[in-house]
Amino acid sequence: MYIHVDRDATAPPYKQIEDAIRGLIERGVLPFRARLPSTRDLASEVGVNRLTVHKAYQRLETDGLITTKVGSGTFVSSRSLRTQTEPDLPGGLPEDPSLGVWGPLFVNPRLATRALPSMTYLKECSASFVYAAPPPDLFPVEEFRHCTNYILKRRGAEVYRVGADASGLPSLKEYLIGWLAQHDIVATERTLVITTGCQQTLDLTRKLLVGPDDSMLLENPSFPGAVGALSPSGTGLMALPVHESAPPLDPSTLVNHQKRCKLMYVTPNFHNPTGLTMPLGRRRELADIALQYSIPLIEDDVFGALRYEGAAQPSLQSLCPRMVIHVGSFSKMLNPSLRLGWMVAPEPFAEQITVAKQASDLHTSTLVQTAMDEFCRRGLMIRQLKRVRRVFRGRRDAMAEALHRYFPRDSRWSVPEGGLSMWVTLPDDMDTRDLLALAQDRGVQFLPGAIFYFSGSRHNCMRLSFATENEAVIDAGIRTLGDIIGKRRLRLIRPATCQDRRAVI
């Protein structure tokens, strides 16, 4: 409960508290029977003497708005005035008036949207293999704080500037152009756009290029967040197989079709969820199709910098700069909470997407852009990248070893050259959703493979991310999973319902 007491106001603090709570009750924010905080807690939160709160409570009680029951607390004893006085709807109220009004609007939603799959968290989770993103404890907290502190002191003119460039902070763009050039991507001031994370690039690209009757080619399985952004209604998706022996594409299926393919989306490096790297042959094949049939190709390279071994393949952007929309982000090197990414695309498209971005959020927060610019320019991004590469490599090896030790012989996986997760295929008679239900009881979490498929779902796969737990926890968690699988105690138990909206990353 938030109450602001204004020391300069004419009304004394107890009266301000009284009025605020009265308002909250009258407007229904504090509903009938809601419990108020103790006088001690509220006094400490608001920053007043406990007697001040006591006086406010007493006056509210005298007016019949609240009741104090000795030993159990203080409760709202009045109903909201608002609900009592709200005007009747013409023609009588349906059962739930709110749904009565809004429900019909959603019967045929314009662009249906799908929530990302999410997980209900256990109170005590001893090993989470859920998130494919760096955990907060790998964040260089002090260095980032110094950068933020510095820019707020010295670069205020940039941070608080009104009317910033929708395509991004010039100084951060300049840094990224150099960074990308060292990573096989050609960007210029006019082809690079800073975004509020990769999710925004996918959302805007779909908005600009794909109509309701068009289709897209996506790897199957794919990251559900990308699928949700590209096809909010879940329609128009054509599956591109990702296993290593996948057959060549037949371009005629993409163009000789009523639902003509308008966009291709792939993650060539350390594909999410399978961890696979796209072979050069497939890269060339996609580049050729993109160029020959004028189908834009999104190269999601969000994990690209997290390579632990092996030589990098040429980027799709280097093979086909004219048709590729290259997507990158700080999320997997540093942390996804900041919401900062970029896009490199042919100039006409970069220009269009900048306009669409402006309509969507004006520009990305300059506080975040300036802080990251400082962080990069101090060389801290390079240092961070080295650190996480070392840590993640160790965790990947620990997971590979644990899988080898504890998982049944007839399960399969390969050790990815980079990225943040492993993709495990269990024997055919197992269902990883059932396994998850049993694992959660023992404090272990992962993502069942089924949520990554938009067609032809596989029941016996799972994504195990090694980003967030240390080697010992990884070993213990995989051992627990192996133990459960070994006992084959797999019954058809549905996992707990999804309740919160935390994204699977």
Added chain:
Amino acid sequence: MYIHVDRDATAPPYKQIEDAIRGLIERGVLPFRARLPSTRDLASEVGVNRLTVHKAYQRLETDGLITTKVGSGTFVSSRSLRTQTEPDLPGGLPEDPSLGVWGPLFVNPRLATRALPSMTYLKECSASFVYAAPPPDLFPVEEFRHCTNYILKRRGAEVYRVGADASGLPSLKEYLIGWLAQHDIVATERTLVITTGCQQTLDLTRKLLVGPDDSMLLENPSFPGAVGALSPSGTGLMALPVHESAPPLDPSTLVNHQKRCKLMYVTPNFHNPTGLTMPLGRRRELADIALQYSIPLIEDDVFGALRYEGAAQPSLQSLCPRMVIHVGSFSKMLNPSLRLGWMVAPEPFAEQITVAKQASDLHTSTLVQTAMDEFCRRGLMIRQLKRVRRVFRGRRDAMAEALHRYFPRDSRWSVPEGGLSMWVTLPDDMDTRDLLALAQDRGVQFLPGAIFYFSGSRHNCMRLSFATENEAVIDAGIRTLGDIIGKRRLRLIRPATCQDRRAVI
């Protein structure tokens, strides 16, 4: 030019610089004839000895990639390898290959988008009446820095959390619920959604509720950023007049129409650009129509807290909680660069918009949310609001007085009770676009009224924002405008072409 030198690498610094520049030239980032920075400048930027850069330049020159001309500098003397080796398009190249590929994709863009109107800045602008947003120098720089520093030190777990709630940081939501309750808006944890600024709310709402064949009712004139977000293609807009003697609405025009009205959008307090406050009668009328015909009503209250005198009218949300989408932001109290706002809507819609928001940017940056939460909880938002109210009131009065003193008798304006701009109507024979061209020559800028109309544009109106300049500058700037108008030197001169994408706010 950005080059990172890695001290731990095996290659010596000069070699790293050489390789980086070679890469930039080969990839065409540094084009033929581009000028390189001086050895002194590059050395200082990269943080190496000047001789190190000199050595790198020498080696590049030996290889024929660059040339140094004594007295004029160092230039790229080789063409990009990439352009030379890029494969030919089948069927021959059109003139501009990039446009040849992307051009056709935009002939019928899915959702056409319109850039916000923007202004080419003068090198020396002595008085700007363009931005209706607090200028950076009113930002409580030190206090905000302390808050950010504190949260990065103490609340890192929240700031760097992976998979944050798409509907917003719980602690900031709790604060806002209390704040809104004290400002006549009822919000709960389930009806309040934190957004990446108001622009995002408008964009997502249109996405969910308005189809290509639907129409919307908007005030005419309106803020062009809102028009761009609600109707990217510029179609389906029905004009709601905003002058004080506007006639009552005929609801039949909204519903008995092929393009049925699916959304109403108004700014009841200190309307942008006119500064008018919507009278109670009109508020009730809109609330009744919203409820009776099930048409959602957006209440953009972004200026609401900036009231300098007079009593507040009831919010539309309080009159019609079931159909109103209430939109607010920190942009006008503090600064728009942070990109942080909120939306309060009936629960089913708040739920839908949260899902759509997740697809659009996962969640709003938690760094920004947590910093603002701390800033609010320390009582600094209240203090800031008091400060800007005092300052803006003084500036409004200075502008009103200057207009009275310097503007011709036959021009009209009214003094707004709040908000950040005044709306001036000049005599009929004047065109404010011509006035702007003349004013810019004398260092004064404003927004001509025409850009705020989506139909029936008026040529003799102008928006003068008083937010960014102090009283003396306001007086001098208005005097200059009055002087130009007085001389009636108004010829049909087109203003300079818009070149940058800075938003008009």
